[in-house]
Amino acid sequence: MEREILHVDVNNAFLSWLAVYKLKNGEDLDIRTIPAIIGGDEKQRHGVVLAKSNLAKQFGIKTGEPLYSARKKCPTIKIYESNFKVYRQYSNKLYELLLNYSYKVERFSIDECFVDMTEFLNGRKLIDIAYEISKRVKNELGFTVNIGVANNKLLAKMASDFQKPDRVHTLYEKEIPRKMWPLPVSELFMVGKRTFPKLYNMNIKTIKDLALADQTILEKKFGKFGKTMWEYANGIDNAEVVYTYQKPKCVGNSTTVSQDIKNIEKIEEVLLALTEHTTYRLRKLGLQCTVISVQLRTSEFKNYSHQRKLDFATNSTKEIYKVAKQLVNQLYNGEPIRLIGIRVDNLCDEEEKQISIFENNDTKKQEKLDKVVDSIKDKYGYETITRAADMKQSKNINRKD
DNA sequence: TCTGGGGTCCTAGGACCC
DNA sequence: TCTGGGGTCCTAGGACCC
Numbered sequence: 001m002e003r004e005i006l007h008v009d010v011n012n013a014f015l016s017w018l019a020v021y022k023l024k025n026g027e028d029l030d031i032r033t034i035p036a037i038i039g040g041d042e043k044q045r046h047g048v049v050l051a052k053s054n055l056a057k058q059f060g061i062k063t064g065e066p067l068y069s070a071r072k073k074c075p076t077i078k079i080y081e082s083n084f085k086v087y088r089q090y091s092n093k094l095y096e097l098l099l100n101y102s103y104k105v106e107r108f109s110i111d112e113c114f115v116d117m118t119e120f121l122n123g124r125k126l127i128d129i130a131y132e133i134s135k136r137v138k139n140e141l142g143f144t145v146n147i148g149v150a151n152n153k154l155l156a157k158m159a160s161d162f163q164k165p166d167r168v169h170t171l172y173e174k175e176i177p178r179k180m181w182p183l184p185v186s187e188l189f190m191v192g193k194r195t196f197p198k199l200y201n202m203n204i205k206t207i208k209d210l211a212l213a214d215q216t217i218l219e220k221k222f223g224k225f226g227k228t229m230w231e232y233a234n235g236i237d238n239a240e241v242v243y244t245y246q247k248p249k250c251v252g253n254s255t256t257v258s259q260d261i262k263n264i265e266k267i268e269e270v271l272l273a274l275t276e277h278t279t280y281r282l283r284k285l286g287l288q289c290t291v292i293s294v295q296l297r298t299s300e301f302k303n304y305s306h307q308r309k310l311d312f313a314t315n316s317t318k319e320i321y322k323v324a325k326q327l328v329n330q331l332y333n334g335e336p337i338r339l340i341g342i343r344v345d346n347l348c349d350e351e352e353k354q355i356s357i358f359e360n361n362d363t364k365k366q367e368k369l370d371k372v373v374d375s376i377k378d379k380y381g382y383e384t385i386t387r388a389a390d391m392k393q394s395k396n397i398n399r400k401d
Numbered sequence: 402t403c404t405g406g407g408g409t410c411c412t413a414g415g416a417c418c419c
Numbered sequence: 420t421c422t423g424g425g426g427t428c429c430t431a432g433g434a435c436c437c
């Protein structure tokens with residue numbers, strides 16, 4: 001049976017949401033109407049563009065580029081700090097609005113949703129519902145969206161990326177040759193900056209070229225991904241809208257430090273703070289992990305990683321930090337380090353935990369300590385407590401030094 | 402004052418077992 | 420008595436997305 005799918009994409013999400021928030025809180029200036037961007041703190045080397053207003057876009061400013069280069073393109077540009085609390089709030093509002101139309105809503109990212117309307121049309125046309133949603137979001141929530149209307153997720157997503165902002169586009173099968181095929185192949189979902197030059201060398205420059213290319217040659221060169229790419233170019237996608245909550249498969253935190261680090265003690269300090277945050281989140285999710293990995297990035301942007309599988313599951317800060325510390329010590333070779341990261345994988349539910357022979361009184365004690373620390377963080381905010389006790393003194397990871 | 406941070410998925414190669 | 424083949428698990432790294 002043919003499916004009826006919408007893809008709802010918030011226009012310039014971070015910037016629009018901050019604009020709406022500011023207006024709601026009494027500010028007169030709508031930052032969507034000036035050259036403005038959302039970005040990090042340059043002094044701490046977190047300086048890239050996360051979102052831009054349409055006027056900023058007109059200066060050629062691109063998401064992901066350094067702030068200094070954005071300023072070069074537009075010296076009067078206004079830069080605002082990111083505020084994830086606000087983003088989450090508006091993201092939830094959008095999600096709740098969409099639930100009025102179908103319970104089959106997939107939160108694809110903080111600013112994108114898929115909606116499976118197949119069973120919920122009630123005799124209406126999909127495109128009419130799309131226009132209604134678009135209007136309601138604008139009137140009730142104060143920001144605009146693009147909506148893609150199609151018979152599968154891939155085509156709905158491609159459609160929502162056509163002309164912006166505040167538009168509804170269809171991309172039905174018969175429209176593929178006219179609307180999608182003329183686009184450069186780099187516009188196709190999943191064709192990134194590494195794949196694009198490889199395709200270009202094969203004389204595949206447009207999505208049409210890819211759609212008409214020899215499938216077996218693509219599979220030979222790109223493996224499984226070659227098949228997927230070819231199918232996408234031909235508008236084929238059988239993926240379901242995943243509307244149920246999915247537990248995360250990994251949790252991690254990383255940070256770019258404000259100055260390159262040249263000694264292991266400093267690395268360990270930052271690593272501890274990151275570990276505390278990651279394990280806190282892991283416990284909040286009611287999960288444990290069996291794989292721990294650490295990542296280092298050098299000042300020359302070389303990445304190294306090390307991981308280890310444990311033969312028991314844990315979410316204890318002390319346990320995980322012990323392993324992470326060993327890993328980072330094995331990894332560190334003296335190069336100046338600009339980024340440190342930790343990640344935990346192979347997650348499983350806390351309740352499913354096997355009582356292992358490693359479980360002893362110390363483990364119980366650690367679990368209790370973690371719980372106390374977590375509850376203080378919940379009550380007074382995350383920054384209020386850092387653990388000392390039997391671990392190295394933790395310092396704020398954002399400390400400027 | 403070069404290049405964020407949080408994820409998912411895939412692959413290649415080595416170790417080890419039978 | 421000079422070299423097999425299949426399978427699984429683990430690690431490192433890379434690609435993509437937002």
